[in-house]
Amino acid sequence: MSFARMLAAATARHDSLLCVGLDPDPARLPAGMKGDASRIFDFCARIVDATKDLVCAFKPQIAYFAAHRAEDQLEQLMAYIRRNAPEVPVILDAKRGDIGSTAEQYAREAFVRYQADAVTLSPFMGFDSIEPYLPYDGKGVILLCRTSNPGGSDLQFQTLDNGDRLFEHVARLAAGAWNRHGRLGLVVGATFPQELARVRELAPTLPLLIPGVGAQGGDAAATVRAAWRPEGPIIVNSSRAVLYAGAGEDFAARARAVALATRSELAAARG
Numbered sequence: 001m002s003f004a005r006m007l008a009a010a011t012a013r014h015d016s017l018l019c020v021g022l023d024p025d026p027a028r029l030p031a032g033m034k035g036d037a038s039r040i041f042d043f044c045a046r047i048v049d050a051t052k053d054l055v056c057a058f059k060p061q062i063a064y065f066a067a068h069r070a071e072d073q074l075e076q077l078m079a080y081i082r083r084n085a086p087e088v089p090v091i092l093d094a095k096r097g098d099i100g101s102t103a104e105q106y107a108r109e110a111f112v113r114y115q116a117d118a119v120t121l122s123p124f125m126g127f128d129s130i131e132p133y134l135p136y137d138g139k140g141v142i143l144l145c146r147t148s149n150p151g152g153s154d155l156q157f158q159t160l161d162n163g164d165r166l167f168e169h170v171a172r173l174a175a176g177a178w179n180r181h182g183r184l185g186l187v188v189g190a191t192f193p194q195e196l197a198r199v200r201e202l203a204p205t206l207p208l209l210i211p212g213v214g215a216q217g218g219d220a221a222a223t224v225r226a227a228w229r230p231e232g233p234i235i236v237n238s239s240r241a242v243l244y245a246g247a248g249e250d251f252a253a254r255a256r257a258v259a260l261a262t263r264s265e266l267a268a269a270r271g
């Protein structure tokens with residue numbers, strides 16, 4: 001099934017706009033696992049089990065695996081999610097961006113090695129750096145547009161000759177000329193609700209992946225009001241606030257409680 005269909009189905013079935021981000025930092029693992037990078041899979045599998053009926057997507061961030069030589073555990077985790085939560089799409093947060101020949105290898109990494117349903121990319125190198133991902137039928141390709149970090153403004157807020165900010169230009173391209181295969185989405189931070197609303201205006205039907213609620217302080221309700229439309233899906237990510245809600249043996253139950261509360265907050269704002 002395509003990423004778009006999986007997302008719509010999981011959103012409806014779990015009545016959820018929440019994506020749980022899988023950012024396993026060995027130093028922050030709970031008692032009994034803390035500091036042990038060989039337990040990354042075990043930790044993430046417990047989080048998946050505790051939240052899989054509450055989410056519209058999972059989003060593993062590849063750096064947390066690669067930095068600890070744990071790519072094999074990421075492969076194991078992807079297979080685990082496919083087996084135990086087959087209805088939930090997985091977005092590999094990789095933020096890749098490179099010339100075409102290298103992008104071909106990154107695309108293979110995301111869609112063949114890890115079998116992700118969607119991947120995040122930086123659009124900075126232009127359309128030929130995006131193109132190699134598009135032949136993978138049904139896969140989602142989500143471009144950084146207005147990122148959640150303060151420094152995102154350094155470039156994304158620059159004004160172009162036509163009066164558009166750079167992030168607006170990216171949104172227009174993703175909603176138009178670049179979206180030949182109909183599989184593009186955009187990353188827009190919950191920390192910038194005004195820009196979120198602007199991106200939704202420019203890209204009314206594109207899926208928006210929205211990080212920044214939870215640990216980064218973005219307002220969940222304002223996010224939904226700015227970006228959710230019946231025809232415009234949103235995927236609101238929270239990673240650390242869910243993963244590290246508890247540091248003891250009950251960490252999975254605590255993660256579930258935060259995921260439940262966040263899902264409810266998002267649902268209430270959608271109405």
Ligand SMILES: O=c1ccn([C@@H]2O[C@H](COP(=O)(O)O)[C@@H](O)[C@H]2O)c(=O)[nH]1
Nearest residue numbers: 021061147148211214215216238239240
């Ligand atoms: O603009 C962006 C793009 C990606 N991210 C990623 O999302 C999560 C956020 O984690 P929290 O713990 O919920 O803050 C993380 O994987 C980032 O790499 C982002 O934050 N902002």
